[in-house]
Amino acid sequence: MARDTSTTAPPTPDVASSVFVGASEMAQRCREFDWSRTSLGPVESWSHSLRTTVSTLLMSRNPMFLWWGPELVQLYNDDYRPSFGGGGRHPRALGAKGKEFWTDIWDAIGPQIDFVMSGGGATWHEDQHLPILRNGRMEDVWWTYSYSPVRDDDGTIGGTLVVCQETTKRVLGEQQLKSLLAELSVARTRLEDVFRLAPSFLAVLAGPDFVFELANDAYYQLVGHRDIVGRPLLDALPELCGQGFDRILHDVVATKTPFIGRAIPVMLARTPGTAPEQRYADVIYQPLLDAAGNARGIVAHGTDVTDQVRAQRDVERLLAESELARADAEAARAEAEAANRAKSEFLAVMSHELRTPLNAIGGYAELLDMGIRGPVNEQQHADLARIQTSQRHLLGLINEVLNYAKLETGTVRYDVSDVAVRGVLAAAEELVSPQVRARGLTLVVADSPPGLCVRADAEKLRQILVNLLSNAIKFTDRGGRIDLACEDREGADAPTVTISVRDTGIGISAEKLDVIFEPFVQVRADLTRTAEGTGLGLAISRDLAEAMGGSLTVASRPGEGSTFSLTLPMARR
Ligand code: ADP
Numbered sequence: 209m210a211r212d213t214s215t216t217a218p219p220t221p222d223v224a225s226s227v228f229v230g231a232s233e234m235a236q237r238c239r240e241f242d243w244s245r246t247s248l249g250p251v252e253s254w255s256h257s258l259r260t261t262v263s264t265l266l267m268s269r270n271p272m273f274l275w276w277g278p279e280l281v282q283l284y285n286d287d288y289r290p291s292f293g294g295g296g297r298h299p300r301a302l303g304a305k306g307k308e309f310w311t312d313i314w315d316a317i318g319p320q321i322d323f324v325m326s327g328g329g330a331t332w333h334e335d336q337h338l339p340i341l342r343n344g345r346m347e348d349v350w351w352t353y354s355y356s357p358v359r360d361d362d363g364t365i366g367g368t369l370v371v372c373q374e375t376t377k378r379v380l381g382e383q384q385l386k387s388l389l390a391e392l393s394v395a396r397t398r399l400e401d402v403f404r405l406a407p408s409f410l411a412v413l414a415g416p417d418f419v420f421e422l423a424n425d426a427y428y429q430l431v432g433h434r435d436i437v438g439r440p441l442l443d444a445l446p447e448l449c450g451q452g453f454d455r456i457l458h459d460v461v462a463t464k465t466p467f468i469g470r471a472i473p474v475m476l477a478r479t480p481g482t483a484p485e486q487r488y489a490d491v492i493y494q495p496l497l498d499a500a501g502n503a504r505g506i507v508a509h510g511t512d513v514t515d516q517v518r519a520q521r522d523v524e525r526l527l528a529e530s531e532l533a534r535a536d537a538e539a540a541r542a543e544a545e546a547a548n549r550a551k552s553e554f555l556a557v558m559s560h561e562l563r564t565p566l567n568a569i570g571g572y573a574e575l576l577d578m579g580i581r582g583p584v585n586e587q588q589h590a591d592l593a594r595i596q597t598s599q600r601h602l603l604g605l606i607n608e609v610l611n612y613a614k615l616e617t618g619t620v621r622y623d624v625s626d627v628a629v630r631g632v633l634a635a636a637e638e639l640v641s642p643q644v645r646a647r648g649l650t651l652v653v654a655d656s657p658p659g660l661c662v663r664a665d666a667e668k669l670r671q672i673l674v675n676l677l678s679n680a681i682k683f684t685d686r687g688g689r690i691d692l693a694c695e696d697r698e699g700a701d702a703p704t705v706t707i708s709v710r711d712t713g714i715g716i717s718a719e720k721l722d723v724i725f726e727p728f729v730q731v732r733a734d735l736t737r738t739a740e741g742t743g744l745g746l747a748i749s750r751d752l753a754e755a756m757g758g759s760l761t762v763a764s765r766p767g768e769g770s771t772f773s774l775t776l777p778m779a780r781r
Contacts, residue, residue: 223252227259228266232286235266237299246303247279255361261369271374274358275321276367280306291349291374293342312346313338320355324368330356335375350379409489409512412496413441414505418457420444421505430487430512432479447477447484460493461503467493469510471517488517552616559610563603570599605742611671612727612744615751622755626661626779627669629694629705636673637692640681648686651677654693661779662705668752669776672760675745676709676772684713684769696778703778704758708771715766724762725750749774 228238244250258276262283265272271288282304292298301309310317316338320331334352353372360366403410409427413420417440436444442454460467469491475484491510495503577592614620637653644651680690691710697703723729727747753760757777764770
């Protein structure tokens with residue numbers, strides 16, 4: 209539809225220049241355009257009305273466009289040109305027929321032009337969306353325009369004048385603003401949700417009296433769901449009076465410097481009407497600045513750390529208490545150790561001191577008995593024998609106490625060597641056989657491998673065995689049996705030998721199995737039995753066994769007898 213604007217028959221200069229007035233581009237183009245090739249005919253033939261309208265249009269600074277005649281031939285001014293963009297529509301539009309030119313929007317504007325041309329009156333269209341082909345593509349373009357009928361000289365409607373303003377920029381600007389506002393509102397809602405549901409408490413206080421503007425759920429919970437928004441701080445939470453918070457807030461506003469406090473104590477009523485209670489909070493008060501940079505209030509946020517503070521104080525208190533208890537226990541232990549040492553030293557000294565006179569008693573009784581001091585009758589012999597028996601018994605007891613005291617003070621020396629088990633068992637048997645016979649018991653010593661040796665102090669080992677055998681004799685009734693045996697565990701990582709003393713005696717109840725190894729413990733299973741001994745034998749024996757790297761244990765049932773097992777490291781063969 210491009211029109212050739214070259215002029216074959218230029219209009220008569222005076223008429224054309226009186227209609228196409230001025231130096232504008234479009235005046236120039238109109239002057240040069242061959243109007244005779246259009247249905248408008250040469251300018252000289254134009255009606256007054258058309259001439260006046262066109263010259264007004266060309267002189268106007270408002271974008272204007274004119275469709276004239278039944279073919280709606282087009283004219284427009286310089287200010288209308290930008291509406292065509294850079295796609296070659298200008299200057300093709302000049303002199304073109306409306307319907308052939310505006311194919312892209314004819315559906316929309318055709319009926320409007322018809323309406324005006326057929327006498328319907330002027331139309332007004334605000335921010336009308338009329339996408340047009342511009343700059344080589346369909347562009348979204350908005351217009352505010354009016355179509356006005358222009359009367360011809362004969363009073364009929366000769367054309368439609370478009371006075372328009374492209375509003376694309378404003379409309380797009382408004383659309384952008386609208387979507388920005390929508391986004392802002394979404395962001396604001398999101399921020400409000402975050403603010404409201406934040407686990408830490410948040411409140412905004414504004415103005416010189418710090419009126420609550422906003423408070424989130426956590427803040428409401430902190431202050432017992434009181435009605436605070438819209439009320440000054442000290443009016444909403446009167447218990448804060450005198451606690452110094454208003455001074456801190458005033459400082460933050462005055463200096464525009466945030467205040468950060470850790471575990472700040474605050475007396476707060478947790479439910480309305482109740483007495484304030486001690487709480488602790490980590491808080492940050494930030495100045496709320498307006499656009500001009502003035503502090504217009506405070507944002508208070510923080511966390512209620514009461515539980516943590518209390519827990520920490522409990523831990524600190526418990527630590528201090530346990531430290532005290534530890535120091536007390538340490539002192540008690542030191543005291544007990546000192547007392548024990550003193551007792552052992554005392555026993556050692558006393559036993560030693562007692563042995564000298566006892567030995568003298570024994571010695572003089574023996575001299576008398578031998579008749580060295582003169583003749584002794586039968587009666588006196590018997591008495592002297594009793595004195596000697598008692599003296600030996602007492603000496604035995606004292607020796608045991610002395611042994612134990614020595615063990616306790618740690619002054620016992622161990623002379624460890626390879627000791628042949630068979631020899632030890634035979635020696636022990638020989639030592640106790642008189643008592644076994646006297647008590648009407650049977651002692652069976654099992655055979656043991658000839659080369660089997662233990663690592664032990666031979667004297668201490670003998671002492672343990674004699675003690676175990678003496679107990680077996682003491683606690684087994686006439687006719688009973690005692691077995692002395694040994695068993696080696698050669699294959700073990702640390703090979704051992706266990707020597708066992710088994711009797712068929714009275715046995716030991718389960719609850720006493722441990723305590724009999726305590727010093728000075730005797731179990732009076734048979735109340736008719738006269739308890740002999742000190743209750744030290746097993747304590748000494750276990751100490752000795754353990755000191756030689758071994759152990760001493762017992763298995764027993766009341767009425768069925770007992771088995772004491774002494775285990776010692778085996779000597780390498
Ligand atoms: P004591 O000098 O009194 O024998 P011990 O320490 O040797 O002291 O023994 C402690 C207690 O263990 C004994 O008084 C006795 O009650 C119990 N006891 C020890 N050996 C036997 C045993 N073979 N049978 C039963 N009871 C025993």
